[in-house]
Amino acid sequence: MMPEKVTIADVARRASVSRQTVSNVLNSPDLVREETRERVRQAVEELGYRVNQAARRMRTGRSRLLAVRIEQTQDGMNVFDRFLHGLTDSAAKAGYRVILYTADDDRSEIATFDDLLGAYEPDAFVLTGTHYGDVRTSWLAERELAFVTFGRPWGMPEGGAHPWVDVDGAAGTAAATRHLLGAGHRRIGFIGWPEGSGVGDDRRSGWARALDDTGALERRTDGSAAEGEAAARELIAAGATALVCVSDSVALGALQAGPVPVIGFDDTPVAAAIGLTSLSQPLSDAAARCVGVLTRLLEDDSPDKPDHVLLEPSLVIRRTA
Amino acid sequence: MMPEKVTIADVARRASVSRQTVSNVLNSPDLVREETRERVRQAVEELGYRVNQAARRMRTGRSRLLAVRIEQTQDGMNVFDRFLHGLTDSAAKAGYRVILYTADDDRSEIATFDDLLGAYEPDAFVLTGTHYGDVRTSWLAERELAFVTFGRPWGMPEGGAHPWVDVDGAAGTAAATRHLLGAGHRRIGFIGWPEGSGVGDDRRSGWARALDDTGALERRTDGSAAEGEAAARELIAAGATALVCVSDSVALGALQAGPVPVIGFDDTPVAAAIGLTSLSQPLSDAAARCVGVLTRLLEDDSPDKPDHVLLEPSLVIRRTA
Numbered sequence: 302m303m304p305e306k307v308t309i310a311d312v313a314r315r316a317s318v319s320r321q322t323v324s325n326v327l328n329s330p331d332l333v334r335e336e337t338r339e340r341v342r343q344a345v346e347e348l349g350y351r352v353n354q355a356a357r358r359m360r361t362g363r364s365r366l367l368a369v370r371i372e373q374t375q376d377g378m379n380v381f382d383r384f385l386h387g388l389t390d391s392a393a394k395a396g397y398r399v400i401l402y403t404a405d406d407d408r409s410e411i412a413t414f415d416d417l418l419g420a421y422e423p424d425a426f427v428l429t430g431t432h433y434g435d436v437r438t439s440w441l442a443e444r445e446l447a448f449v450t451f452g453r454p455w456g457m458p459e460g461g462a463h464p465w466v467d468v469d470g471a472a473g474t475a476a477a478t479r480h481l482l483g484a485g486h487r488r489i490g491f492i493g494w495p496e497g498s499g500v501g502d503d504r505r506s507g508w509a510r511a512l513d514d515t516g517a518l519e520r521r522t523d524g525s526a527a528e529g530e531a532a533a534r535e536l537i538a539a540g541a542t543a544l545v546c547v548s549d550s551v552a553l554g555a556l557q558a559g560p561v562p563v564i565g566f567d568d569t570p571v572a573a574a575i576g577l578t579s580l581s582q583p584l585s586d587a588a589a590r591c592v593g594v595l596t597r598l599l600e601d602d603s604p605d606k607p608d609h610v611l612l613e614p615s616l617v618i619r620r621t622a
Numbered sequence: 623m624m625p626e627k628v629t630i631a632d633v634a635r636r637a638s639v640s641r642q643t644v645s646n647v648l649n650s651p652d653l654v655r656e657e658t659r660e661r662v663r664q665a666v667e668e669l670g671y672r673v674n675q676a677a678r679r680m681r682t683g684r685s686r687l688l689a690v691r692i693e694q695t696q697d698g699m700n701v702f703d704r705f706l707h708g709l710t711d712s713a714a715k716a717g718y719r720v721i722l723y724t725a726d727d728d729r730s731e732i733a734t735f736d737d738l739l740g741a742y743e744p745d746a747f748v749l750t751g752t753h754y755g756d757v758r759t760s761w762l763a764e765r766e767l768a769f770v771t772f773g774r775p776w777g778m779p780e781g782g783a784h785p786w787v788d789v790d791g792a793a794g795t796a797a798a799t800r801h802l803l804g805a806g807h808r809r810i811g812f813i814g815w816p817e818g819s820g821v822g823d824d825r826r827s828g829w830a831r832a833l834d835d836t837g838a839l840e841r842r843t844d845g846s847a848a849e850g851e852a853a854a855r856e857l858i859a860a861g862a863t864a865l866v867c868v869s870d871s872v873a874l875g876a877l878q879a880g881p882v883p884v885i886g887f888d889d890t891p892v893a894a895a896i897g898l899t900s901l902s903q904p905l906s907d908a909a910a911r912c913v914g915v916l917t918r919l920l921e922d923d924s925p926d927k928p929d930h931v932l933l934e935p936s937l938v939i940r941r942t943a
Binding site for chain 1: 670686687692693694697698699702703704706707710711714719720721722723724738741742765847874890891892894895896
């Protein structure tokens, strides 16, 4: 089915020149007479000959590939697809392409690193979903492989030793809480994720920081809308008059609990569809910064210390608060 | 920053053997004594030496890459991320990886084909978003490049000359309409997309087919929720007692128009969040079939005729119908 690959020999035959002449036209055109050059170029065009990139890659030792895991969509209320679109765009502008893989957990992701390195030699990895005890980053760091995480290295002293880009969840929930304070609310509840989630604890901390007294108006959930609704009922019964939520999924449930203002996090398509006020991550910017960090790593002199980039989310005000 | 690449010479030095011996261990281990083999393997392990895949690629002429465009998310009410996840999974099982690109229109996509072929030599392309007058497929076909489209070649005689995988939208809206007929409705409206959309016309045709008489209860929209709501009001005023919609976005708007049963299309996360009955595309299956079509093209004998695979969507019944 596939056509035979066009070789330099085919081009030489068509142009009635030697293979060396074809090679000269491609690599050192100044050595070749204009007329011959034209004939070779025409043959290259007619035959659709392509410079052997595998050979070029052998010379440069660069694959120009960035590897990233495509995340499970779960309930679909996430924004990874926007990050991935931004990453693909920014990478292309910097001369890189994104190669995808899937993985169920850290162990299988590390096994996939190994596979990818063996078969495709990506120049760098972009890791998402950082968490406490993340063994992926140490695996890559030990092998001195280039990578950036979208997400902080939770639990590492001084922000960790590797480059990362993240969005300041605490700044986001603090802004949400101040928005509700500005509307006159004083008893503002928080619906979060289980303890031990770096992202969840970060988002919780902004809410707590913005209040003189949290009044213990907080509940942890598994992140589902069902538990969000139950938690909201409890908090409203305990006197909460407005709710800040760790995610749009939880907020979606909270909205069922009663007519109190609710703010979600992530500005998912669901938030836009139902009029949910929510915090929006600057995902295109985050993706561009990830690519920037990697190109600095791959192409510039060694940075003195790893890049750490923390971006601010913005509050998108809609119907619910 | 990046460590020096480990070469065969490094391995040879560490194992105190010749480069030829290292090469033999890697390529023809039977030629080498067990003890020497062990010593070389240990050096390979210690140094983290990797077989030069670029060299292997030069020999096989295969990149093991499938290129696919990552689509704009627009209002986020689409399901491309699920297709892409399935494609990445299925490709990995077949020994391929997915490489991403973005493009704004057919012309820029074709320019990107050219870039990708020059720099990465993908073995095949997976095209999405097929439409009338699609110039991408003829560009690839003329160059005898391997590709499959997820989406039919709208407007081509006899289903087109290239391989495709698609979901039977007409079967889906027919099932939705029969579901409403079964609930006793007789005046069932359809809210669609502008004329000239292959997908939109296909979805419309299933609704029309399931009814003896459509009663002209149809409106076309730009696909937004706002126009969906306006169209629904008109159809309800014209006597419609239930609505079949071309998309979840349109259905979301239609739900605002009044308390009539509404069915969407695509089973987006928004449908799940708001309890919208909708048609679900078998996206993992479609992605797996795309990979299957391509592996047949790339690895098997020439098929007599291109693979055409049409899959059935399923009706996910929720609150709204």
